[in-house]
Amino acid sequence: xxxxxxxxxIIITIMVLEMHPPHAADLAGLAKLWPVFFSYAVxxxxxxxxxxxxxxxxxxxxxxxxxxxxxxLNLLFWLSLVPFSTAWIGEHPFSxxxxxxxxxxxxxxxxxxxxxxxxxxRSQGTDSPVRHAIGRDLKGKLSPLLYLAGVAIAFVQPIxxxxxxxxxxxxxxxxxxxxxxxxxxxx
Numbered sequence: 048x049x050x051x052x053x054x055x056x057i058i059i060t061i062m063v064l065e066m067h068p069p070h071a072a073d074l075a076g077l078a079k080l081w082p083v084f085f086s087y088a089v090x091x092x093x094x095x096x097x098x099x100x101x102x103x104x105x106x107x108x109x110x111x112x113x114x115x116x117x118x119x120l121n122l123l124f125w126l127s128l129v130p131f132s133t134a135w136i137g138e139h140p141f142s143x144x145x146x147x148x149x150x151x152x153x154x155x156x157x158x159x160x161x162x163x164x165x166x167x168x169r170s171q172g173t174d175s176p177v178r179h180a181i182g183r184d185l186k187g188k189l190s191p192l193l194y195l196a197g198v199a200i201a202f203v204q205p206i207x208x209x210x211x212x213x214x215x216x217x218x219x220x221x222x223x224x225x226x227x228x229x230x231x232x233x234x
Contacts, residue, residue, distance in 0.1 A: 048105055054123045055098045062087055063131040064095075065137070082140035086149075089193060089216065090133040096219045097126060097156065107176040108167050118163035125155040146208045147201035154194035155210060161187055180228070190215045 066083055069076030101122075108115065132152040135145040163189075167177045181187065197211030 048102065051098070051101055051119065051123060051203060054127065055094055058094055058126055058130055059091060062090055062133055063083040065130060065134040068202060072212070083137035086133045086137035086140070089213065090129050091198050092216050092220070093153065093156075094126065096216065097160065100160070100219070103169070104164070104177070107180055108171075110170070114164065114166040118159065118166040122156065122163055125159050126150060128152045129156070141205040141209075143191070143202045143205055146205040147198045150194050150198040150201060150208055150212060154191055154198065157187075157190045157215075160193075186218055190218070 066080075066087055069080055071077075071079075105111075123215060129152060132145070132149040136142075136149045139145045164184075168175045171177060193211045193215050197208035200211070201208040211216060
């Protein structure tokens with residue numbers, strides 16, 4: 048968890064350092080930077096969602112073996128690409144390729160989190176607390192589909208991609224009580 052906390056802090060720092068002040072010293076110059084700020088804000092929310100879910104997730108895992116550590120590093124790899132894809136869409140808003148790449152990075156993050164859950168379930172055996180907590184995992188199954196739709200539609204109508212990506216973020220912002228339920232309601 049400490050490695051993930053440090054990496055998330057670095058990822059957020061890199062993202063904010065990519066935001067450069069406007070060249071003009073007026074509000075019009077600042078207004079021109081709205082795509083950069085918006086992409087940062089959305090990506091910040093995404094990284095925060097992963098960090099929050101990561102903390103909840105690891106409360107159900109008393110023992111972390113090699114497969115969980117490697118799958119966590121896989122997640123961190125994909126999360127580390129969020130600043131790059133964020134900067135690209137901020138510089139080229141509504142451009143098909145950056146929009147699709149942004150969605151592909153988000154898709155890879157989602158799939159890697161799912162792989163990490165699978166590693167935990169396999170390591171815990173048939174009565175896995177992780178398996179009980181995630182249940183049918185509707186959000187976890189729907190998210191990659193929305194990301195894929197966003198990537199595909201980026202080449203036709205990039206603004207719709209942003210709506211798909213935002214829908215996933217909103218879906219995960221709604222508090223998820225599955226881990227707390229499995230832990231007996233604790234915080």
